[in-house]
Amino acid sequence: MAEKYKLIKDLVRMEIVDFTFPKKEYRTGRHDTVLPYNWALGPTWTRFFDGLKEGKIFGTRCKKCNKVLVPARTFCPSCYEDMEEWIELPQEGSVETWCLVNYKYYGQVKKPPYIIGQIRLDKANCSLTHFIGGFDLSDPDKVRRKMKTVSRVKAVWSKEKHGDIYDIAYFKPI
Amino acid sequence: MGRAVAVIGTGQTKHGRRDDLSYPDLVREAVKKVFEDAGITPKDVDGVVYGSMPSMMEGMAYNHFYFADALRVVGKPLLRTETCGSTGQSVAHTAIHWIASGMADVVLAVASEKEHEGDAQATMMTILEPFLMVTIGGAPVAFSLQSREWMGYYHIDDDKAREAASIVSVDSHDGGLKNPLAHIRVKLTKEDVSKAPIITYPVRLYDVCPTSDGACAVIFASEEKAKKICKKPAWVKGIGFRGEEYFIGDSNKAVWQSTIEASKEAYKEAGITNPLKELDVAEVYNPFSYQELMFLECLGLCPPGEAPDYVIKGTFSPGGELPCDPSGGVLCTNPIGAAGLIRVAEAALQVTGKAGEHQVEGAKLALSHAMGGAEQFNGITILGSEL
Structure with missing residues (x-):
């Protein structure tokens, strides 16, 4: 069990630079809770992640409102209908919004600096949250100037795929 | 009701x-x-x-x-x-x-x-499931994305938004100085705010609430x-609350439906038709100064896309037509679970004339507001001095 905990901690924990309990007059008692979970992803997200492993981005279409949503959904959030029609989406899209993350915090999935974007893939009716990258992010002003010119992006795949959302490494400007 | x-x-x-x-x-x-x-x-x-x-x-x-x-x-x-x-x-x-x-x-x-x-921030990471949306974990990310979505949607110039956000931050911190219970009590200038270190661009240090x-x-x-x-109760004039979908990309957050609909419901109940004119003070939830700009629009306090203009001309500053967050707001004090109730308490203090040094003179009708989730919930409570 201890090994399992360690594994989970190693996976999610990054160095916390600015989180220390200062010396103070009254005592604090240190107590950590680290709990392992196994989340059922169900048939829809299992297929979605299997798709990513094959280098494909899948959405599903609502038979009532015709919207294509990505990540694929079991049911349409507005119509509540089953979404059974699978659509392989183009790997290019438009940037709806972005932000440059420049600070470190616990549980972060990537070392800053990085850009998070909302990317509307062609043929999708919603935007997908993912990284935008493939260029120098060290100077925020340069990033701002660069991003002013970026409207279209394309998925770049990770060398090693594990059947998770990080199989897409990031979206690069085209 | x-x-x-x-x-x-x-x-x-x-x-x-x-x-x-x-x-x-x-x-x-x-x-x-x-x-x-x-x-x-x-x-x-x-x-x-x-x-x-x-x-x-x-x-x-x-x-x-x-x-x-x-x-x-x-x-x-x-x-x-x-x-x-x-x-x-x-x-x-x-x-x-x-x-x-x-x-x-x-x-x-x-x-x-x-x-x-x-x-x-670590707790914020646990608000999202860890497989699909976790990349936007950490509050500044979600709300910076939203701010930029709003700036893009209305073609708001970066520098103009920056100036307005700085004014929001300066006004709030001035409020905090007058509120003895506020956490952050510091005098800031617009320059202090606009030159502060970047947290999640365009959001800088003093655009962000404390812990x-x-x-x-x-x-x-x-x-x-x-x-x-009670000799002088603060009467509940109207309330409104709305929720949205889980996935942040499913709807346009620049025209934030849950804020718009929740406030409409509260105004209707309170019999308010022109909130900017009729309200005397607003305790708008402002964990991020850029987000307050969006809220001013979605709460119907100024036309969509024009919050920076209204903020720059002083509409929401102390002494303006509708002073916002005289208590210092969330930008100065953010015990998160309590922050929305502090807005209600501050609105009550204002309409009963008990707000002390940060009292808005003669306030009779006050709006209080809070937002929650990854841009998912909005709640409003309007209090008045008359039943």
């Missing part, structure tokens, strides 16, 4: 880093004050509502069990309500519903957070009880 409901007392802790107290003692500090303010005893209370952020914030599931004694809840019914950042508004609404329905006459509403005992410990307690009462107990 059912029976009329009023605020008959408020109590807040000194907010900030409160390592000097255990969590139950912190809650007690607010509860003691609310009973003193209302001039009643726990015997007069029919039920208690409590809320905070996910209990992981402080590392203990069901923290309201831990506070049972501090909440004076022994022998009484207890409800827990939580909706992330909008928890405080939800707690107030639960108390209001309870009384408006006729099932209770006097309800104690309490909300708190002790963020320094854990790691606030605070604090609790807030409010006692609500029915019309009959309020008139009997």
Whole structure:
């Protein structure tokens, strides 16, 4: 069990630079809770992640409102209908919004600096949250100037795929 | 809306880093004050509502069990309500519903957070499932994305938005200086704000709320009880609450439907047709200065896309047409679970003339607001000096 905990901690924990309990007059008692979970992803997200492993981005279409949503959904959030029609989406899209993350915090999935974007893939009716990258992010002003010119992006795949959302490494400007 | 409901007392802790107290003692500090303010005893209370952020914030599931004694809840019914950042508004609404329905006459509403005992950003990471949306974990990311979406949607120039956000931050911090209970009490200039280190571009250090410990307690009462107990109650004129889809990319967050619809509902109930003219003060939830700009629009206080212009001309500054966050707002004090209830308490203080140095002269009608989740919930409570 201890090994399992360690594994989970190693996976999610990054160095916390600015989180220390200062010396103070009254005592604090240190107590950590680290709990392992196994989340059922169900048939829809299992297929979605299997798709990513094959280098494909899948959405599903609502038979009532015709919207294509990505990540694929079991049911349409507005119509509540089953979404059974699978659509392989183009790997290019438009940037709806972005932000440059420049600070470190616990549980972060990537070392800053990085850009998070909302990317509307062609043929999708919603935007997908993912990284935008493939260029120098060290100077925020340069990033701002660069991003002013970026409207279209394309998925770049990770060398090693594990059947998770990080199989897409990031979206690069085209 | 059912029976009329009023605020008959408020109590807040000194907010900030409160390592000097255990969590139950912190809650007690607010509860003691609310009973003193209302001039009643726990015997007069029919039920208690409590809320905070996910209990992981402080590392203990069901923290309201831990506070049972501090909440004076022994022998009484207890409800827990939580909706992330909008928890405080939800707690107030639960108390209001309870009384408006006729099932209770006097309800104690309490909300708190002790963020320094854990790691606030880490707790934020647990609000999203870890497989699909976790990349936007950490509050500044979600709200910076939203700010830029809004700037893009209305073609708002970066520099103009920057100037307006700086004014929001300076005004709030000036408010904080006048509020003895505020956490951050510092004089800032527009330049301090616009040159501060970048957190999540375009958001800089002083555009972001602090991590605070604090609790807030409010006692609500029915019309009959309020008139009997309280010389100057703050009457609930209208409330509204709306939720949205889980996936942040499913809807346009620049035209934020849950804020728009929740405020419309509250205005309708309060009989307000021109909120900018009719309201005297607004306690807008502003954990991020850029986000306050969006809220001003979505709350119908200025036309869409024009918040920066209104802010720059001083509409929402002290002495302006509708001063916002005279208490310093969330930018100065952010015990998250309590932050929405602090907005309600501050609105009550304003319409009853008890806000002290940060009182808006002659305020009769006040809006309070909070937002929660990854851009998922919005709640509004409007209070007035007249029934």
